[in-house]
Amino acid sequence: MSTLEVQGLAKAFGGVQAVDGVSFALAEGELLAMIGPNGAGKSTCFNMLNGQLRPDEGSIRFRGRELAGLAPRRVWRLGIGRTFQITATFASMTVLENVQMGLISHRRGFSGLLGRAGALYREEAAALLARVGMTEQAERACGVLAYGDLKRVELAVALSNDPGLLLMDEPTAGMAPAERVELMGLTAAIVRERGIAVLFTEHDMDVVFAHADRIIVLNRGALVAQGSPAEVRDDARVREIYLGSAAAGAGAS
Amino acid sequence: MILVQFLTGLASAASLFLVAAGLSIIFGVTRIVNFAHGSFYMLGAYIAYSLVQRLGGGPLGFWGAVLLAALAVGAIGVVVEVLVLRRIYRAPELFQLLATFGVVLVVQDLSQWIWGPEDLLGPRAPGLDGAVQIFGEYLPEYDLALIALSPLVLGGLWLLFHRTRWGTLVRAATQDREMVAALGVNQAWLFTSVFFLGAFLAGLGGAAQLPKGGADLLIDLNIIAAAFVVVVVGGMGSITGAFLAAVLIGELNAFGILVFPEITLVLMFLVMAVVLVIRPWGLMGKPETPGHARAGPAEPLLAPAGRHHRWAWLALLAVLLVLPAVAGDFTLVLAMEILIAALFAYSLHFIMGPGGMVSFGHAAYFGLGAYGAALLVHHLAVPMELALVAGPVLAGFGALLFGWFCVRLSGVYFAMLTLAFAQITWSVAFQWYGFTGGDDGLLGVWPAEWASARAAYYYLVLVLTAGGILFLRGTIFARFGYAIRAGRDSPLRADAIGIDVQRHQWMAFALAGILAGLAGALYAFSKGSVFPDELSIPRSVDALVMVLLGGVQTLSGPLFGAAAFTWLQDTISRLEFWRLILGITIIVLVVLFPQGLGGVFRQVEERLRGGAAEAERAP
Numbered sequence: 001m002s003t004l005e006v007q008g009l010a011k012a013f014g015g016v017q018a019v020d021g022v023s024f025a026l027a028e029g030e031l032l033a034m035i036g037p038n039g040a041g042k043s044t045c046f047n048m049l050n051g052q053l054r055p056d057e058g059s060i061r062f063r064g065r066e067l068a069g070l071a072p073r074r075v076w077r078l079g080i081g082r083t084f085q086i087t088a089t090f091a092s093m094t095v096l097e098n099v100q101m102g103l104i105s106h107r108r109g110f111s112g113l114l115g116r117a118g119a120l121y122r123e124e125a126a127a128l129l130a131r132v133g134m135t136e137q138a139e140r141a142c143g144v145l146a147y148g149d150l151k152r153v154e155l156a157v158a159l160s161n162d163p164g165l166l167l168m169d170e171p172t173a174g175m176a177p178a179e180r181v182e183l184m185g186l187t188a189a190i191v192r193e194r195g196i197a198v199l200f201t202e203h204d205m206d207v208v209f210a211h212a213d214r215i216i217v218l219n220r221g222a223l224v225a226q227g228s229p230a231e232v233r234d235d236a237r238v239r240e241i242y243l244g245s246a247a248a249g250a251g252a253s
Numbered sequence: 254m255i256l257v258q259f260l261t262g263l264a265s266a267a268s269l270f271l272v273a274a275g276l277s278i279i280f281g282v283t284r285i286v287n288f289a290h291g292s293f294y295m296l297g298a299y300i301a302y303s304l305v306q307r308l309g310g311g312p313l314g315f316w317g318a319v320l321l322a323a324l325a326v327g328a329i330g331v332v333v334e335v336l337v338l339r340r341i342y343r344a345p346e347l348f349q350l351l352a353t354f355g356v357v358l359v360v361q362d363l364s365q366w367i368w369g370p371e372d373l374l375g376p377r378a379p380g381l382d383g384a385v386q387i388f389g390e391y392l393p394e395y396d397l398a399l400i401a402l403s404p405l406v407l408g409g410l411w412l413l414f415h416r417t418r419w420g421t422l423v424r425a426a427t428q429d430r431e432m433v434a435a436l437g438v439n440q441a442w443l444f445t446s447v448f449f450l451g452a453f454l455a456g457l458g459g460a461a462q463l464p465k466g467g468a469d470l471l472i473d474l475n476i477i478a479a480a481f482v483v484v485v486v487g488g489m490g491s492i493t494g495a496f497l498a499a500v501l502i503g504e505l506n507a508f509g510i511l512v513f514p515e516i517t518l519v520l521m522f523l524v525m526a527v528v529l530v531i532r533p534w535g536l537m538g539k540p541e542t543p544g545h546a547r548a549g550p551a552e553p554l555l556a557p558a559g560r561h562h563r564w565a566w567l568a569l570l571a572v573l574l575v576l577p578a579v580a581g582d583f584t585l586v587l588a589m590e591i592l593i594a595a596l597f598a599y600s601l602h603f604i605m606g607p608g609g610m611v612s613f614g615h616a617a618y619f620g621l622g623a624y625g626a627a628l629l630v631h632h633l634a635v636p637m638e639l640a641l642v643a644g645p646v647l648a649g650f651g652a653l654l655f656g657w658f659c660v661r662l663s664g665v666y667f668a669m670l671t672l673a674f675a676q677i678t679w680s681v682a683f684q685w686y687g688f689t690g691g692d693d694g695l696l697g698v699w700p701a702e703w704a705s706a707r708a709a710y711y712y713l714v715l716v717l718t719a720g721g722i723l724f725l726r727g728t729i730f731a732r733f734g735y736a737i738r739a740g741r742d743s744p745l746r747a748d749a750i751g752i753d754v755q756r757h758q759w760m761a762f763a764l765a766g767i768l769a770g771l772a773g774a775l776y777a778f779s780k781g782s783v784f785p786d787e788l789s790i791p792r793s794v795d796a797l798v799m800v801l802l803g804g805v806q807t808l809s810g811p812l813f814g815a816a817a818f819t820w821l822q823d824t825i826s827r828l829e830f831w832r833l834i835l836g837i838t839i840i841v842l843v844v845l846f847p848q849g850l851g852g853v854f855r856q857v858e859e860r861l862r863g864g865a866a867e868a869e870r871a872p
Contacts, residue, residue, distance in 0.1 A: 050749070076751040088746035090739050092554060101739055105751040110736035113724075116557070117732040141554045157750065 003028045003165055003197040004049075009058035011044050018044040020221040021058070026165070029195045031188060033208045036218035037241060042201045043085075043169070045218065049199070050082050050167050051075040062165060076105075081158030081196075085169040087150040091143030095134055095153050098142055099125035102160025128156040131190060148179045155187060159194075166191060168200035172207055180204055184211050209233070217241070257390040258507050264396035264465075266503030267403045268294070271458030272476055273483040273495040274410065275451035281427035281490040282447045285338060286346070286665045288353035291477030292360035293452045297326045297459025298375075298468035299368050305376045305463075312379045323457035330452020334445050340844050342444075346665055347611045351801060352843040354794050357473060358836030365470055366830070375463035382464075395464050402461060406454070407496050423447060427490060474790050478676035481669040482521060486528045488538020489666065497536055522677055526658055529670075533661050553806055555607075555738070557730055562809075573715055577708035585707055587823055589714050589779050593772050595815040596718040598799035600768035602811040603725050605800060607734055608761045609741030610660070613668045614675025615769055615796050617655065620788030621648040622770025623777040624682060627695040637701040641717075641774050648770020649763055651678070656762035660755050672790065679788040694784035698777050714775050721768045726808060728764070737761045795822075798839060 004026035011019045019041040026032050036042050047053040049060055051072035060067040067075055076082065089098050103121040104110065129138050132152040137145065142153060151171065158166055171187065172180035188211045191198050202208050208215060208229070215232040217225040225235045232238055276290045304318035333356055341349055381398055384391040414420035422443060426433045434440050459472075466472070483502055487494030502521060509520045528536060558566065576588055601615045625647030626640035635643070655674040659667055682689045689695065704710045728734050739747040740754035747754050777783045786792060795818065803814025821838075825831040 072748045073751045073753055076749055082749050084745065084749075088743045088749070090742040090746065092738055092742050093735075094554060097735070101735060102750045104732055104735070108732065110732045110752060110757065112732040113728045114731055116730050117735045118557075118730065120732075157746075160750070 002026060003030075003063060004199065005059075005061040006049070007059045007061075009045065009048060009060065010056050011048060011053060012056055017221050019048070019055075022218065022221075022223045023058075024216050024223065024226060026197050026199055028164075029192070029197055031191065031198045031200070031211055031213045033212035033215045034199060034201045034218060035203075035205075035208060035215060039220075040218040041221040042218055044221075046167065046169050046199075046201060049075075050080070076161060079161060079163050080165045080167060081161060081163035082167045083151070083154040083158050083169065083171055085173050087147070087154050089142040089150055089153055089157070091141065093142060094139050095129065095142055095145070096122065096125050096138040098153055099128050099156045099160055102157045106161040125156075125160075128159055129153075131159075132156045132186065148175050148183070151175065151183055152186075155183075155190075159190070159196075163196055166196055166198045166200075168198060170201055170203065172202065172204055177204075177206075180207055181210070187211075257387055257392050258511065259504065260387075260392055260396060260400060262504035262507030263403075263500065264399040264503075265506060266499040267399040268458035268462040269476070269479055269483055269503060270403045270496050270499035271406060271454045271461070272480045273487065273499055274406070274492050275454035275458075276480050276484055277487075277490055277492060277495050278410075278423070278454075279447060279451035280484075280665075282423055282430070283338070283342065283444050284346075284430070285342070285349045285353070286669065287451065288350055288477065289333065289356035289360065290451070290455050290480065291473035291475070292357050293326050293330060293455035294459035294476050295364060295468065295470070295473040296329060296360060297322050297456030298463050298466075298472065299364055299373070299459075300325050300456070301460035301463050302368075302373050302375065302468050310376055310379055315376065315379050319457070319460040319463075322460040323453050326456025326459070327449045327453035330448045330455075331445055333452075334448040337840055337844070338448070339441065339444070344843070346668070347605075347797070347801070347805070348843045350611075350613065350665075350668060351794070351797060352840050355836040355839035355843070358791075358832040358839070361470060361473065362830050362833035362836070368468070370470065372469040373467050375465065375467040378464045393465075399461060399465070403496065403499070406457075407492065410492055419446070474676070478673055478790070482525055482673045484535075485662075485666060485669055485673065486525055486535055488532075488535025490539075491535070491537035494535055494537030522674075525670075525673070529658055529661060534666075555729065555808065570719070573719075577711055582707060585711050586779075587820070589711055590823070591816050591819045592714050592718040593776050593779065594795075594799060594819045595812045596721045596775075597769055597772040598796050598803070598811040598815040599722050599725055600765040600772065601796045602800045602803075602805070602808075603729070603768075604758075604761050604765045606805050606808075607729050607741065608737045608758060608765075610663075610758060610762065611668050611797075612659075612671040612762075612765075612793070613790075613797070614655075614671035614673070614793050615765070616788050616790070616792035617671075617675035617678045618648040618652050618766035618769035619773035619776070619792065619796075620675075620678060620682065620783075620785075621651045621766075622773030623783045623787045624689065624695075624773075625770065626774035627698045627777045627783040628689070630698050631690075631695045637699075637704065637778060641771070641778070644774030644777070645767045645770035648773065649767040651770075652763045652766020653759075656759050656766070660758040660762060672793070675788060675793055676790060679785055679790075682788055683785040689785075692785065694782050696782045698783065699781050700778045704778075710779065714779065717771060717775060721771055722812070725764075725768060729808065733757070733760070802842065 002025040006025070007023050009019055009022045010017070022041070022045060034042055034045065044053065048055045049067070051067070051070050051074065054069045058068065062078055062080060065078060067078070090101065093101070097118060100118070100121050103124055104117060107121070126135065126138060129135055132155050134149065134152050134156065137149060142150065145153065168187070172183055175183065184207045187198070212229055214227065215229055216223060217232060217235070217238050219241050224241065225232055225238050227235070272290060272294050275293070276287060279285060279287050301318050301322035304321055305315055308314035308318050337352055337356065338349070341352055378395045378398065381394040383394050385394055385397070414424055422433065422438055426443060479502065483495055483498040486501065487496070487498030501524065505520045505524060573588070577585060580588070597619055601612060604610045604612060622644040626644035629635040629640045629643050630637070655671070659670050659674070662670055683691055685691065699705065700710050704713050736747070736752050736757045739752055740757055744754050773787060776787070799814035799818045800811045801814065802818055803810030803812065822835070825834050828834065
């Protein structure tokens with residue numbers, strides 16, 4: 001049974017077909033990496049999944065429910081967590097409050113005019129922060145954190161609605177190589193223990209091949225290959241895309 | 254008949270287009286919304302009037318006066334740019350708007366000093382003082398000259414921007430300021446020259462409409478509100494858009510006035526509403542490019558009051574409670590004004606600080622509250638208690654209606670739209686003589702028997718304002734308050750965790766409107782009357798200055814600001830040139846203390862405590 005099923009997804013900007021009939025599926029608890037050169041349509045694809053863009057065609061089903069065209073906040077309500085390529089957190093709130101926000105949104109909503117929101121779900125938020133290793137920074141303002149720490153906060157926030165699926169747009173972008181491996185290792189451990197499926201885009205091939213269960217490759221808006229890391233590594237078309245036809249030809253001869 | 258009316262509309266569009274085009278060009282390059290643009294327009298009219306008298310009413314004298322007036326206003330624009338704006342290009346938008354409003358106040362008092370308070374009737378244009386007959390209807394000949402003016406200026410601007418090196422630079426700077434600076438262009442010179450052109454156009458608009466409309470001291474704010482509507486409808490930064498929108502608004506006025514004079518404003522509102530729903534960035538505008546970091550210091554954490562602060566507030570409350578026993582009438586009246594101003598400022602701060610929405614028309618809801626209460630007392634003789642509920646309810650409905658459109662925009666667009674709505678409400682109160690009493694206001698709005706003693710009404714004001722402020726403060730720390738702060742901090746993240754940002758902003762806007770309405774209703778009963786002034790732009794700006802004075806980033810700041818400002822205004826409003834003094838005070842404050850008094854207090858407090866925790870704040 002697939003957690004996410006994408007069928008014939010397409011989007012054009014002006015005359016440019018950014019994504020052209022992409023289909024793939026994501027099994028429960030699976031880590032799927034989406035790779036491809038710049039301009040391959042990864043971001044467009046991603047933004048259609050998370051609700052930022054409305055697809056021209058195609059369907060996106062999460063646990064059987066259609067997502068295409070839903071606003072990001074509705075996508076989240078269905079149980080999909082999300083991290084941004086450039087982190088987005090609430091700078092005027094503490095790390096703990098940022099996670100509390102996710103929990104409040106998931107469990108009660110924000111229409112209350114009375115009572116102290118800061119007192120809600122503190123333990124749960126602290127537990128999530130402990131899991132991502134941010135306990136010591138819980139009371140600091142998000143506006144003053146180092147970038148790598150912000151990525152961890154985002155991960156904790158993304159987990160706050162008990163998601164069945166995490167969408168991570170370049171989760172390690174802007175980080176030092178050692179930090180990247182550490183963060184992706186942490187992410188992989190958490191999602192495996194909770195059975196969360198993950199779709200992530202990534203430029204760092206070390207990260208991709210170390211953690212992905214499966215890889216899909218996009219080029220010029222179309223899906224050109226998919227399979228296990230080993231299969232993708234050996235795929236001739238993938239080599240051609242990444243190394244250029246001359247290099248592929250040279251390798252063959 | 255229809256043709257003549259159409260031509261009249263085109264003629265009235267001319268000066269509107271000139272002002273809006275100047276506003277648009279200045280904004281495009283400097284990113285400053287120049288509030289003082291209406292003042293440039295007014296100065297154009299006044300200076301042209303004086304020059305015609307000096308040069309004589311012949312063709313050369315008249316047209317020479319118009320041109321010289323425009324050039325003089327351009328020069329004044331340069332002075333303003335060099336003295337004030339150049340110092341605050343990097344300040345947050347709010348401060349820039351406020352500084353230019355300081356210029357508005359200064360120009361108002363100087364104009365009154367030079368030209369006197371009476372309306373001046375414009376001279377007739379020589380050779381164009383007759384009327385032409387079109388299908389049996391008469392059209393003033395001068396209207397034809399005005400009709401020709403807009404396309405001439407539009408064409409001239411097009412040539413200037415597309416055929417000269419300077420124009421190319423201006424277009425480039427409009428697209429990417431940093432890039433132009435990086436290419437080694439002298440930015441200071443470019444900005445000053447753009448300001449000259451913008452002010453010149455406004456001055457030309459004011460001078461050119463002199464034979465039609467004359468000159469008076471109200472035209473500055475009237476034209477700026479209309480120009481904001483034109484810019485919002487046409488799209489910020491687009492001159493063609495400004496032209497189309499000016500023609501649209503001009504025609505609406507021309508035809509609306511045939512149907513029902515009061516309806517022209519409603520029509521303007523409807524057109525703006527339709528355009529904004531279909532094209533939120535205006536007819537020819539482009540969406541604001543997001544991603545640019547907000548100017549100004551990072552938002553600090555908000556924490557509930559500590560023990561020391563709580564004691565300080567309780568002590569203040571105790572003082573306020575015993576005040577009637579120890580203070581005279583004069584102090585009591587001032588204290589009431591301060592309390593009402595504090596609630597008004599606090600309600601504005603609620604949407605501005607935690608909500609991140611800078612409203613330039615918050616007086617609309619203050620005034621709706623005041624008028625709602627006063628109208629009920631005046632027409633239906635309802636008791637005070639009911640009127641004090643009905644006023645805020647009316648203000649709340651007004652805020653729901655206007656807010657629905659406003660929250661679709663952000664930044665300067667939001668500010669301009671709130672101002673335009675406030676000016677529309679003001680015009681309705683000002684013009685609808687039969688219902689609102691127009692300029693004469695509504696009198697005889699006195700408190701109920703039990704609250705008629707000054708001390709009794711003071712306690713009522715104290716309870717309701719303190720209650721309102723505590724309620725809003727509580728809301729900031731409740732879930733709702735966290736949600737609107739989330740929407741301010743990061744709309745992207747807020748959306749991604751399921752928060753409907755626009756909806757929460759809308760509700761916050763309405764809530765602030767209700768409490769501003771409560772302040773307005775209390776104000777009406779404390780004065781015994783209401784006037785259109787309660788809805789006017791200066792009243793909106795009063796609240797902004799209070800918040801700014803106290804500091805946007807602190808929760809108690811607006812209260813200090815309200816006290817300081819109300820006391821200051823009470824003291825200087827007895828002086829002859831109080832607007833001048835106030836205007837200069839605002840400008841100086843903006844240039845010197847971009848964090849406000851509250852921010853200064855907090856810095857001092859932090860420094861006293863050693864500020865170790867904050868010292869590690871990342872750049």
